[in-house]
Amino acid sequence: MKEQLKNHILKFVSPSESELKAFLNATTFKTIKNKEYLVKEGQYCNYQYFILNGCFRSFFVNKKGVEKVVNFGIEDWWLTDLDSFINQKPSELNIQAAEDSQVLKISKEKLDAILEKTLVLNQYFRIIHEKVRIADQKRIQFMYSLSGEELYHVFCQHNPDFVQRVPQYMLASYLGFTPEFLSKIRGRKKT
Amino acid sequence: MKEQLKNHILKFVSPSESELKAFLNATTFKTIKNKEYLVKEGQYCNYQYFILNGCFRSFFVNKKGVEKVVNFGIEDWWLTDLDSFINQKPSELNIQAAEDSQVLKISKEKLDAILEKTLVLNQYFRIIHEKVRIADQKRIQFMYSLSGEELYHVFCQHNPDFVQRVPQYMLASYLGFTPEFLSKIRGRKKT
DNA sequence: CGGTCTCTTGACGGAGTTCAAAGCTAGTGG
């Protein structure tokens, strides 16, 4: 199953066989059931996770006790609480499976050791970061220019398959409004 | 003036003298007056900019013709339209000086050539990306959990100095609301 | 001084929230 991560890496950089082996060997396989947590608020997040299959959401709980979904993760995405992972502080986020899932995980110590000396893997993660930053940029642009209703429709157009995979209340939270409002949006627009 | 970039790099990684020289020599100095543009919508953004001093805003224009500020940049920040720079497509953003400023710029070709073979500079940019992603993450958390008024007060507390440097209407746009509303917030709270 | 750019103020309207109740659906156990 590490083939999948290998293929992902080869999409972006060209490591030697030994560099690839060293990295893949530093990862370990993990199965996780729907509703279980990879990371819980308050814990130190010492791993970075590569999603083989399944689906996750990361969220935090605001002062009023409401869960706010800040991100989803699906196949071939890296997922972690970066602030906790990089700066070694307690996580403010929860990362929870939204489906039965499988991941590869790598510890901070092992990853740091590899990044200390391997050019191509620095390139790989640099490129991943670039892609995420570009995606986040687009997301912020959408949030700044569209109404809630428009946001929903654009999201459905861009991710028609994904919309089916998570409950509506998570989607509503991710898009920045309440489940009640999402329900009303869906109520309109019946041709 | 390249000392400043050198010091910034040395905060995060330890390049050899020759690696550092090669990188600094690839950058060129540029002065830019208030209101002038580094990047305009529709242009290809072929440079990454390191701000020596001054202040910039990046913004786009939505369908209604309203300017939406998506980011500010000040001393010791790297700035570019990443999507345009990385994927070589026309920029959707404008980057405009908000003060008389000085920058160092590096072209995509030169940067790519250096990143092709220099470990430490991949590390450096990887670390920069990590920091920006963490900051963006926090920003999204704030946007999801605070009202407009709270956003403004938190921003003022975190950046008391910066608030003085840009006109209020830019700040309002950055925080996601109208200048009129910001003015009303300021009107209250005159204890 | 005159014009442009920025900030303020107020009346009104609308997008989205809150709260509460009821309808659905799927899983669970008897």
Place this chain on the structure above:
DNA sequence: CCACTAGCTTTGAACTCCGTCAAGAGACCG
């Protein structure tokens, strides 16, 4: 195979935050 529960979605009425529009007041710069 049915009954029950728990979680998810829908619906509606009242309410709030913030946007829109319009008019005026400073403030800065040539």
